[in-house]
Structures are given as C-alpha cells and as structure tokens.
C-alpha cells in the first residue's frame with residue numbers, strides 16, 4: 001500500500017484499493033521504476049508535486065509556434081446534445097492528476113512531459129479498409145476541420161477518480177468512414193507512440209508491453225460517442241492529456257481511451273491491449289463502466305478531481321441511452 005498512500009492526489013490517497021489488487025499493480029509499478037521514485041518522494045514534497053495551477057498548465061503546452069498554429073482552430077461549435085450533468089472540472093485540476101504511464105507511474109505526469117514533442121506527428125488509419133490514410137497534423141485538421149466540435153463528456157477512471165471536461169475533436173466514426181472499412185473488419189486497434197528518448201518510463205527496463213494499445217469492437221467504434229480529440233478546454237491537448245491526438249470513449253473505464261495515438265487499425269479479431277495483457281481479469285477488453293459488474297475492487301462510487309465530490313457510479317457512466325443497444329444481454333434486462 002506504499003505508492004498509493006503517498007499519492008496526495010488520488011481519491012482518498014488510493015486507500016480504498018484492496019491490498020491484493022494494489023499489490024498486483026505495484027509489481028508492475030516497481031518493475032517500471034516507479035518504486036524508486038516513490039521511495040525518494042515521500043510526503044515532504046507534497047506541495048511541489050501539486051504545483052501551481054499556471055505551472056501545471058504551462059508544463060503541457062507545445063512550442064509557442066505550434067500553440068499559435070493549432071490554437072487558431074478554437075473555438076469550435078459545441079455539440080449541445082452532450083452535457084455533464086454535474087459541474088465542469090477545473091482545467092488545472094484535470095491537468096494535474098493524469099494517468100500517462102509512459103511518463104510516470106504516479107499521477108503528476110505534467111512534471112515529466114517537457115521533452116515530449118507532439119509536433120510533428122503522423123496518424124495512420126490502416127488495416128482492413130479500402131482507403132488507408134496517413135495524415136500529419138495539418139492534413140488531419142484540413143480533412144476534419146469542418147466536422148470539429150466541442151463535446152462535454154464525463155470521464156471515469158477505474159481507480160475511481162472522475163472528471164467532466166470539454167474535448168475538441170471529431171467522432172471516431174467519421175475518421176473510420178474516411179478509411180472505408182471492409183466487411184471483414186470486426187475490431188479497431190489503437191496504438192500510442194513509442195519514444196523512449198522523450199518518455200522516461202519507456203526508457204527504463206520494465207515489463208510494460210509498450211507501446212500502449214487499446215481497442216473496441218467495430219460496432220462500438222462506429223457508435224456516435226467515441227471521439228478523436230485534438231483539444232481540451234478550448235486549446236490544443238495539453239501534453240499530459242495525450243497530445244496531439246487521443247481517443248475518448250466516455251462509457252468505458254478511462255484506460256480504454258488511448259492517448260497520443262499514432263495508429264488506428266481495422267482488424268479482423270479482438271486485439272491484445274496494454275492493461276488486459278498485464279492483468280486480464282482486472283482489465284477485461286469490454287470494460288464498460290458499471291457499478292454492478294464484479295471487479296476486484298468496489299466501483300459503486302467515484303470522486304471528482306478538484307472538488308473531491310463523491311458521486312454514485314452510473315451504468316455506462318450515464319451514457320446508457322446511446323450505447324445500451326450495443327449490448328443486447330443488457331438491453332433484455334431493461
């Protein structure tokens with residue numbers, strides 16, 4: 001219970017995590033070198049890790065030239081169908097507490113993202129499709145600019161912290177349609193970057209199966225909710241939120257939303273994923289937010305970043321009417 005206990009930012013300092021589950025995560029954290037950092041840290045540098053709001057945000061900015069260029073996109077129209085149903089999380093509170101294991105096994109990744117360069121960047125959309133695409137950031141923006149919207153989404157991490165943040169981007173379905181999937185495609189696989197020179201945990205000797213990968217069924221991917229985000233809070237994605245481009249899947253636990261992706265592939269079977277290959281029973285492929293599905297640890301409530309407000313967990317994170325049709329077994333119980 002060591003690492004979570006010294007984590008001042010986790011809900012209840014992570015203390016609600018049962019020891020057994022925690023141990024299995026800790027094994028990996030230690031393997032990744034997080035243990036040494038944790039040992040060196042301790043309570044003494046609490047406030048340094050918290051950081052001032054402006055420092056936490058400044059740490060995630062790209063070069064001034066790139067900020068000016070991609071910042072010119074904003075604001076974009078808001079997709080008014082989506083509302084938080086709760087207060088929006090403060091920008092700095094969201095930026096301060098992030099999960100980005102390429103940079104840190106703890107939560108203050110903003111401290112380590114400095115060397116990371118989100119520009120230039122290339123995203124490929126390949127696999128079982130008629131129109132494979134390879135787009136740099138300019139090409140991505142040019143291609144999808146007219147469809148860009150802001151969506152206010154709830155986000156729920158399996159560690160029980162939650163946030164409500166405004167993403168800017170395009171529906172994943174629009175990106176996939178541009179690639180024109182073949183009938184044999186059944187799943188979509190996302191791959192994050194691999195750059196040990198810019199991401200310290202990738203440079204350490206660890207058993208993490210880099211690069212970070214995630215996936216969805218094609219039916220889930222074509223639902224209107226999954227989002228490819230290039231911005232958050234009306235500016236280009238801060239580095240610690242997965243610059244320059246990431247996935248957002250709001251009805252699933254947060255680890256399904258791969259950050260800083262370089263590839264989207266249409267494939268013909270369920271792809272292996274990062275956390276699932278580390279611990280299949282704790283991180284199943286489907287991973288819908290659901291307080292009733294047994295997990296090794298309690299999922300009945302969540303805590304909002306910043307305010308620490310506690311809320312009951314909602315099935316499908318409250319997006320039931322958009323996605324229940326994807327899961328007929330669930331629908332028949334309605």
Ligand SMILES: Nc1nc2c(c(=O)[nH]1)N[C@H]1C(S)=C(S)[C@@H](COP(=O)(O)O)O[C@H]1N2
Pocket residue numbers: 094097098099100101102156157158192212240241242253254255256257258259260
């Ligand atoms: N590449 C990559 N993507 C990732 C992760 C990660 O460690 N690496 N963490 C996941 C987890 S556990 C969560 S909760 C969300 C967190 O997104 P945020 O840090 O921007 O809030 O990103 C997900 N995507």
Ligand SMILES: [Mo]
Pocket residue numbers: 099156157158159253254255
């Ligand atoms: Mo998470």
